Amino acid sequence: MSPGKPQPSRQGSASRSDAGVASRGCTCFRLRRLTRRVTAVYNHALAPTGMRVTQYSLLSNLRRSGPLPLSVLAESLDMDRTTLSRNLKPLTDAGWVGVTGSPDDARVRLVALTSKGEVHLQAARAHWKRAQEEVNATIGVEELAQLHEMLDRYVPLFRPAPGGEGDLE
Numbered sequence: 727m728s729p730g731k732p733q734p735s736r737q738g739s740a741s742r743s744d745a746g747v748a749s750r751g752c753t754c755f756r757l758r759r760l761t762r763r764v765t766a767v768y769n770h771a772l773a774p775t776g777m778r779v780t781q782y783s784l785l786s787n788l789r790r791s792g793p794l795p796l797s798v799l800a801e802s803l804d805m806d807r808t809t810l811s812r813n814l815k816p817l818t819d820a821g822w823v824g825v826t827g828s829p830d831d832a833r834v835r836l837v838a839l840t841s842k843g844e845v846h847l848q849a850a851r852a853h854w855k856r857a858q859e860e861v862n863a864t865i866g867v868e869e870l871a872q873l874h875e876m877l878d879r880y881v882p883l884f885r886p887a888p889g890g891e892g893d894l895e
Contacts, residue, residue, distance in 0.1 A: 764861055771857035775850040781817060782854055785839060785847045788823065793838035795828065804881065822846055 768779035777785075787803060788794070794802070800810040814837065817823040822843030828834035839847070862870055 767860055768854065768857040771853045771860070772850055775846070775853055777846070777850050779854075779857075780813060781822075782847070782850055784813060784817065785822060785843055788837060788839040789844065789847060793836045796825070796835045796837055799837050804885065817843070820846075 765779055768782070772779060772782055784803070787799070791799075791802070796807060796810065800807045803810065805813070814823055814825065818825055820842075822840055824838050824840050826836050826838070828836050865873065
């Protein structure tokens with residue numbers, strides 16, 4: 727083989743693709759960095775309401791889906807139950823969310839948006855909308871649509887198999 731020409735890999739195509747990924751850096755780091763920046767935009771906009779975007783998101787999900795068992799809500803949010811319980815505590819303390827036993831099964835805890843939570847959620851909506859518009863303008867409509875499509879396609883691929891370990895936050 728002549729000098730200066732790339733040498734074929736002896737380990738097959740998997741190592742070539744692995745090398746390409748490694749040269750681009752850590753995907754998790756990049757996703758988390760973007761998430762921190764976008765979260766900061768929403769948290770800044772929601773600050774006057776005393777709410778963080780994680781809380782707004784939880785309240786919005788409860789508004790859409792109605793009362794849900796804690797385990798079902800955790801699964802729908804891709805969170806483990808412990809993390810969800812920790813995130814619900816300030817919302818229950820504020821009276822925005824109620825957690826009650828199911829009338830059908832005392833072992834099941836139902837989570838629901840309260841009327842006080844509904845009022846607070848509606849008051850925060852304009853602030854959330856400003857953050858949403860800022861993110862939309864920063865990323866651009868076409869690229870944002872592509873990003874949403876990509877996220878919606880890939881999130882299910884990383885869900886654990888039933889009964890598998892899946893301690894997601």
